[in-house]
Amino acid sequence: MSLQRKVLLAAIGWLSTVTLLHLWLNTSAFEKQTVTSANPGERFRVGFLPVTCHLTCPVTHFINKSMSGDGTFEPMRFNGWPELKEAFLSHHLQASFILAPMAMALREQGVPIKIVYLGHRDGTTMMVHKDSDIHRIEDLRGKKIAVPNRFSNQRLIIFRAFKERGLSMNDVTLLEMPPPDMPATLKVRAVDAIISGEPFMAQSEMDGYGRVLFLTKDVWPEFISCVLAVHDDVIRDHRAEVQRLVNGIARSGKWLDKTMEHRMQAATFAGKNNYNQDPKLLEFVLSKPPDRVKYTNLSVRRKDFEEIEVVGRDAGILQGTARFEDYADPSFVTDDNGLQPYLWEATP
Amino acid sequence: MKPIVPDDVEPSSSESSARFSYSAIELPSLVATAFLLVWDIAVRFSGSDLFPKPIEVLWGLVELARKGLLVKYVVASLFRVTWGFTLAVVVGIPFGLLLGSNRLAQTAFNPLIQGFRPISPIAWIPVAILWFGVSDAAPVFLIFLASVFPITVSTAAAVKSVQSVYLRAADNFGLTRMQLFRRVIFPASLPQIITGLRIGLGIAWLVVVAAEMIAVNSGLGYLIIDARNAGKRYDLVVAGMVLIGVIGWVLDVLMRQIERFPSVKWAYGTTHD
Amino acid sequence: MIDAPAKSRGAGFYPARNPMKPGLVENLPHVRLDFGRNMIEQPASPVRTPRSEPPAVQVRDVWMLFPGRHGGRDIPVLERINVEVQSGEFVCIVGPSGCGKTTLLNIIAGFLKASRGEVLVEGQPVHGPDPRRIVIFQEGSVFPWLNVRTNVGFGLSDKSAAEREQIVQHYIHMVGLTGFESAYLRQLSGGMRQRVEIARALAANPEVLYMDEPFGALDYFTRFKMRADLIRIWQQERKTILFVTHDIDEAIQLADRVVVLGQRPSTIQLISPVELPRPRDLNSPMYLEIRDRILDALGMSLRGVVGGNGIGRSAGVGDVNIGS
Numbered sequence: 001m002s003l004q005r006k007v008l009l010a011a012i013g014w015l016s017t018v019t020l021l022h023l024w025l026n027t028s029a030f031e032k033q034t035v036t037s038a039n040p041g042e043r044f045r046v047g048f049l050p051v052t053c054h055l056t057c058p059v060t061h062f063i064n065k066s067m068s069g070d071g072t073f074e075p076m077r078f079n080g081w082p083e084l085k086e087a088f089l090s091h092h093l094q095a096s097f098i099l100a101p102m103a104m105a106l107r108e109q110g111v112p113i114k115i116v117y118l119g120h121r122d123g124t125t126m127m128v129h130k131d132s133d134i135h136r137i138e139d140l141r142g143k144k145i146a147v148p149n150r151f152s153n154q155r156l157i158i159f160r161a162f163k164e165r166g167l168s169m170n171d172v173t174l175l176e177m178p179p180p181d182m183p184a185t186l187k188v189r190a191v192d193a194i195i196s197g198e199p200f201m202a203q204s205e206m207d208g209y210g211r212v213l214f215l216t217k218d219v220w221p222e223f224i225s226c227v228l229a230v231h232d233d234v235i236r237d238h239r240a241e242v243q244r245l246v247n248g249i250a251r252s253g254k255w256l257d258k259t260m261e262h263r264m265q266a267a268t269f270a271g272k273n274n275y276n277q278d279p280k281l282l283e284f285v286l287s288k289p290p291d292r293v294k295y296t297n298l299s300v301r302r303k304d305f306e307e308i309e310v311v312g313r314d315a316g317i318l319q320g321t322a323r324f325e326d327y328a329d330p331s332f333v334t335d336d337n338g339l340q341p342y343l344w345e346a347t348p
Numbered sequence: 349m350k351p352i353v354p355d356d357v358e359p360s361s362s363e364s365s366a367r368f369s370y371s372a373i374e375l376p377s378l379v380a381t382a383f384l385l386v387w388d389i390a391v392r393f394s395g396s397d398l399f400p401k402p403i404e405v406l407w408g409l410v411e412l413a414r415k416g417l418l419v420k421y422v423v424a425s426l427f428r429v430t431w432g433f434t435l436a437v438v439v440g441i442p443f444g445l446l447l448g449s450n451r452l453a454q455t456a457f458n459p460l461i462q463g464f465r466p467i468s469p470i471a472w473i474p475v476a477i478l479w480f481g482v483s484d485a486a487p488v489f490l491i492f493l494a495s496v497f498p499i500t501v502s503t504a505a506a507v508k509s510v511q512s513v514y515l516r517a518a519d520n521f522g523l524t525r526m527q528l529f530r531r532v533i534f535p536a537s538l539p540q541i542i543t544g545l546r547i548g549l550g551i552a553w554l555v556v557v558a559a560e561m562i563a564v565n566s567g568l569g570y571l572i573i574d575a576r577n578a579g580k581r582y583d584l585v586v587a588g589m590v591l592i593g594v595i596g597w598v599l600d601v602l603m604r605q606i607e608r609f610p611s612v613k614w615a616y617g618t619t620h621d
Numbered sequence: 622m623i624d625a626p627a628k629s630r631g632a633g634f635y636p637a638r639n640p641m642k643p644g645l646v647e648n649l650p651h652v653r654l655d656f657g658r659n660m661i662e663q664p665a666s667p668v669r670t671p672r673s674e675p676p677a678v679q680v681r682d683v684w685m686l687f688p689g690r691h692g693g694r695d696i697p698v699l700e701r702i703n704v705e706v707q708s709g710e711f712v713c714i715v716g717p718s719g720c721g722k723t724t725l726l727n728i729i730a731g732f733l734k735a736s737r738g739e740v741l742v743e744g745q746p747v748h749g750p751d752p753r754r755i756v757i758f759q760e761g762s763v764f765p766w767l768n769v770r771t772n773v774g775f776g777l778s779d780k781s782a783a784e785r786e787q788i789v790q791h792y793i794h795m796v797g798l799t800g801f802e803s804a805y806l807r808q809l810s811g812g813m814r815q816r817v818e819i820a821r822a823l824a825a826n827p828e829v830l831y832m833d834e835p836f837g838a839l840d841y842f843t844r845f846k847m848r849a850d851l852i853r854i855w856q857q858e859r860k861t862i863l864f865v866t867h868d869i870d871e872a873i874q875l876a877d878r879v880v881v882l883g884q885r886p887s888t889i890q891l892i893s894p895v896e897l898p899r900p901r902d903l904n905s906p907m908y909l910e911i912r913d914r915i916l917d918a919l920g921m922s923l924r925g926v927v928g929g930n931g932i933g934r935s936a937g938v939g940d941v942n943i944g945s
Contacts, residue, residue: 007606015430022427022484025420026566050577076482079573083482083562086474092481180576184398276574516732517762521776521825522752531775535766610805614765 044073044241046228047084047096050275051179051197052285052293053123053226054097058274059256059266060248073245077274080178081149088113088229094238095230095245101312102151103229104305107327108319112232114329115300117246119226120253122217123293124154125201127210128193129186134213137161143192146177146185153225154195156311161219163314186210197225198285198293199277206284215292222297224304235329246332253295260287299333400583405590408583417571421588422595424566425556428484429599432491432559433552440496440548441541444503449533454504465497469555477562487559487567494555495548502544506537539607539615546603553596557588568592675744677829677861678706678729683738685724697886698724702738704880704889708828711855711862713872715915716882722865723759723833725882729863730756730831742829752776754829755822759837763817765806769798772806772817776825792820795854812843819854829861836871848874852899869915873908874901881918891918 046061048054061075076093078084081102088096089111097119106113126145128134134143147155155174162169177185179196183204186194193213194201204210216223228249230242255262267282275282285292302324312318384402391401400408412418447454447461469490480486510533518532560569568588575584607616685699698721706712716722727733729740731749740747742754750756755776763772773792777785793799796816806814815835822830836844848871855862866872872879873895881891893914897907 006609011434015434018423018427018430021423026424026427077565078482079561079577082474083477086477087482090478090481092477178576180573184582187398276577511760513758513760513762514764516750516756517758517764519732520730520750520752520754520756522750527778531778532764535764538766610768611766614805614807 044095044238044245045076045093046073046245047076047078047088047093047098049078049081049084049097049197050277051123051226052199052282053120053197055256055266055270055293056119056249056252056295058270059252060245073248075274079180081152091231094234095228095242097226098229099149099152100224100227100305100308101153101156101317102149103227104308104312104322104327105151105317108322113229113327114232114235115227115305115327116230116235116242116329116332117228117249117300118224118298119228119249121294121297122215122223122291124157124195124197124216124223124225125205125292126193126195126213127186127201127204128213129189130209130211132189132192132211134192137165137214137219138167140193140213141167141171144173144175144190146175146182146191146194146196148179148196149176150315151317152196153223153308154197156308156315156317157216157220157223158195159315160311161214163311169315183207183210199281202285202288202292203281206281215289217291222304224308227300230329243332250298250333253298256286256295260290263287263290300328300330302328398582400586404583405586408581408587409590412571412584412587418591421566421568421571422591424564424570425560425568425592426595428487428559428567429491429549429552429556431484432488433495433549435488435492436496436499436548436552437545439492440499440544441503444500444541444544445507445529445534445537447500448504448507448537449529461497461500465501468558469494470558470561473558473562476559482562482564484564486562487556487564487569490559490562491552491555494559495552498551499541499544499548502547503537503541506540506544507533509540510536535611539612542603542606542612545606546600549599549603550596553592553599556592568595674708675741676705677708677710677743678704678863679741679744680704680725680729681739681741683725683728683735683740685721685728685733686736699728699735700886700888702882702887702889704892706829706861706863708861709859711864711875711877712880713864713866713876713878714880714882715866715869715872716887717884717919718867720882720885721887722867722882725887726756726831726833726863726865730754732756752825753827754831755825755827756831756833757815757818757822757835759834761814761818761838763806763814763821768803768805769793769809769817770802773820773824775821788824792824795823795857796820797850810843811839812847815839815847816850819851823854823858823860827860829863832862832864834866835864837866837868844871849900851875856899869912870903873897873911873915874903879911879915881915883919891915893918 048058058075061073076087078087081099084093084096085098085102085106087093088098089106095116100115103113103115134140145158147158149155158172158174159169162172175191177191177194179200182191182194182196182200185191186204187207187209194204194210201210201212205212216225228246230245235242256266257263263286264283267286268279271277271279271282305324305328309318309320313320388401388403391399409418412421447457472490472493476486476489480489514532514536515528518528523531556567557569557572560567561573564570568591571591572585572588575581575588607613680702683699683702684697686695686697689695702725704712704714714722714725724733728735729747731740731747731751731754742751764775767775770789770793774785774789777788780788790802793802796819798813798816798820801809801813806817809817818835836847839847852875864872864875869879876895879891879893879895880889881893882888883890891914893911895911897905897911902908
C-alpha cells in the first residue's frame, strides 16, 4: 500500500474514532432526547464561576431539573472572569452571574445588558497569612493585596475601607489574580493579603495558614459581589423565561437559607457535580459562620447600587454615565421586601 | 542482448542499531528514575504540602481513572487537537505549496503570515470566545491557529528547497504544471513537509492547556485549570502535566512512523530517530 | 542488421524514428573496451558520408554572457560556438573545469537561452526542453522518492500499465539492474544511480541524449565499466549522444568526434574525429596522437608537465596547470 493511502486511511480512522469517542463520552449527542428540554432553540445558558457567590445557579438548575424536569436553563461553568465576560458579551450566554461593577461598567460602555437580580450577599473574605503582623485594616499599609479583577467589588471594598479609615490607595499594591491561585500565593507569602469570593479564602483558613482579616459584613454590610445580568433583547423576547429564572434563583436562595441541612446538601451535590470542589470546603464556607454568605434578600435596590457607583467612581472604573435605570431592571423581583428571618440565627 | 551485471551493483548496507538497543532502554529509565527520586526527595525536604510527591500524582491518576475521567479527558483533548491539527493541515499544506511555488503569492502573503505567526494562541482566546462561544469549536480554532503557521511556513520552505535538478529533469520529460506539482514538487518536498507536520502537531498539543482554558468541561487542559479551582489539588495539576507529556510523546512517535515509508525516508539520515 | 531494428531486441526497443543509413554506425554486437590489448587490426570506423537532411543538432554561432554581479560588467562565457551533430553520432565536448561546457549543454537542451545565436534540432529552433531530447545530469536527477521501476517509467505516464512495464523491464535489463526494480535511490551505489538515470532517459525514447559529465562522480573502475556499457547501449539504441566531460581520455574512448573548448570565455579550439575502431585500444599510437592534439589545442603539453610518455593516462584537463 502506498504512503498516501496508508496515511490517509490511518488519519481517517483516527479522526472518526476520536470524534465518535468524544461525542459519546463528553457530549450528550448519543443520549436519547428526553422530555427535559423544550426545544434546543429555547435553551437558556447561564454562565457562572465555581464560587459560592454563584451557588444559586447550579442549585436552581438542580431543583428545576430534579423537581420539574425543566432543563431550559443550562448552567455553564467558566474558570475565569475574562472568558465568562467574553462569552456573555458575544451572546453565547443569554444570562450570566457577573461582578456587579463589571455589569455596570459594561452598560456604561454601551453593552445592552440589565441587572435583574442579585446572586448573593456577602460571601467575600480578606485573608492574611496567620503569621503576618496584619491585624487591622490599617496594617495593610505598604502591603501587596491580590484582588480577582479590577471590576470586582472585592477591589471596591478595599477602596471603601481605606477611605473610611483615611488611608490612601497609594499605600497598597493591588495585583489582579485568578482566585484559584490565591491560596497558594498566600501560603508562600508572595502577597500579604488576598481577597475574593469564597471558597478560595476558606481554603487557606481550612488548611491552617490563612487568617481572616475581615468578612464583608464587618466592612460593607449587605455587600453585593455578583449579580445576575441578562441581555436586553433576551428580556424583551423571553420575558417569561427570565422571570422563571429569577423566580428559580429566589427560590433556590430561600431554600439554601432555610436550614443548615439544605446548605450541606447543596455543598455535597454542587461540590461534586458543578464545582468539582471538596464538599467539606463548601460546607465550611456555608456554615462558618453561617452568614459568611447569604442567598436571601436578593432584590435589586437602588440604594445598594448607588453606593457602588460612588466607590466605583473613586476607584476609577465607573464614569457615572449609566444610572440605575440604565443598568438595572428590578421589575422581575416580585417581593421586594422579602426580608426573611435568617433561620440559622437560631442555630449554632 | 546479454545483460551485464555491473560490478558496482551493491546495495548500501542497512542501518543497524542493535548495538545500542541495550542502553536505549536502560539509560533513559535510569535518568527518569533518578528524576523521580530527586523530585520526591526535594518535596520531602522542602516540607511543602502543596506540591505533590510523585506517588501522590500517581494516586491522582488512579483517582481520575476510577472516576472515568481519565479516558474522557484524554479523548476530549485528542478530539480538539485532532480537529485543529487536521484543519491546519488541510489549509496549511496547499497554502504552503502555493507560497513556495509562486513568487507573487509569496510576496503578497509573507508579511501577513510573519505578522500572525508570533501571536500566541493565548492572545487569541478572547477572539475565539467572541466568535465561537464556549463550544468545542473555540479550542479547535486556537489549536488550528497555533499549528497552521508552522505547517504553512515549512511547506513553503520545503517547496523552495526542492533541488532544481529534479525540476529540470521533470521539465525535460514534458510534464505539465499540474503533473509537475503532483509528481515532482510534492513528493520532493514531502519529507520536509512531514517534519513541519511534526512541529505543527507538537505545537498543537502544546497549546491544548491554553485552548482548554476556555469554558469547556473536559480535556487535559481543563483538568489542570479545574484542579486549580478545586483548591489544594496540585496532584491533579501535575497528573494533567504528566498525561500531556506522555501523550504528546506518543503522538510524535506515531507521527514519525510516516517517516519510515521509503518514498520519504530518503531525506532523513540513516541515524535519524 | 541495422535495417531490421524491430526484429532484433538488441537494435533497440523502439522502432527507429529515423531509420539510419547503413554504414553510419558500425554495429558491433558485443563491444568491449579491452584495456591493454592491442586491437589495431580491427577495421576502423567508416568515414561519415555527407547527407542532405539537417543534422540532428546544430549549434549556430552561440554566444553567452552572464550578467555581472552587483551591476558589474557582464561576464562572457561562450563565444562563437558552432557545432553540428549528425543523427546517431556520439560527440564529446571536452574542456577544462569552468569553461562553460555545462552552460553550452543547458543552452542546447533548451534550459538556458543563448545571448546570441541559436540551436536547431532537425532544422527547427529549440525553444525549451523536450522529451525527445533527454538530459542526463551531472548531479544525478534520479527521483529519490521513487524506486528503480517507477523512476525508469517516469516518462511513460501516457502508456498503458502493461506497455509501461514491458518497456521498463527492457531498459532495466539493458542497464543491468534486473533484480533491483524495487530498490530506492539510497540503496543504490553511485554507478547504479547513473544506470537508473540512463534507463529512465532511454525509456522515454528520445532521439538525442545530452549527457553532462554523467560519470564525473564515480570512481575509476566504475567509470570505466560505465563507459563500456554506454557504448554498448548506444550501439544497440543508436541514439544521437552529445556528451560533456572534462576528461580527455573519456572523450577519446567514447566519441566519434571530440569538440574541444578552451578557457573562459570559451571558443572551440579543435574538432577532432576519433577514427579508432571500437573496442578502442588505449595504447594505440593513434589514440595517443589524438590526445596530444587535444592537449596542444588547450595549450598544454602532457610530456612537459608530467615528464614521460604514457604516464598520467586519464588526464583531466582541469587537474593540469593550463596555458601558462
